[in-house]
Amino acid sequence: MNYNTTTQYFFNIPLQLIVRGDYKGMNAMRFALNGTNQNVWIPKKHLEADGTIKPDENLHYIFRKATRQVQLALNKTSTKTKTQTN
Numbered sequence: 001m002n003y004n005t006t007t008q009y010f011f012n013i014p015l016q017l018i019v020r021g022d023y024k025g026m027n028a029m030r031f032a033l034n035g036t037n038q039n040v041w042i043p044k045k046h047l048e049a050d051g052t053i054k055p056d057e058n059l060h061y062i063f064r065k066a067t068r069q070v071q072l073a074l075n076k077t078s079t080k081t082k083t084q085t086n
Helices: 060-065 067-085
Strands: 008-009 015-018 028-033 039-043
Touching: 015 060, 015 067, 039 060, 060 067
Parallel strands: none
Antiparallel strands: 008 015, 015 028, 028 039
8 A cells, every 4th residue: 555655734733654464454554743753643533544634634543642742743853943953
């Protein structure tokens, strides 16, 4: 199966599907946050077969549960920017 590994965005949070062999038989797919090692699992009911997030899906509850991962992923980018400008 060809999976959509391009960067997708949910409320300005970059998400990229992590290809782990085959997701057949699994109820969710794993996505990396903002190019970091932080990740979230998104249930397949919100995804197309290739891992594309369906339009107008409500994923807020997933990110509410993963608040710390989102903070770490987004802070890593701002830390890189601060370091590069000094």
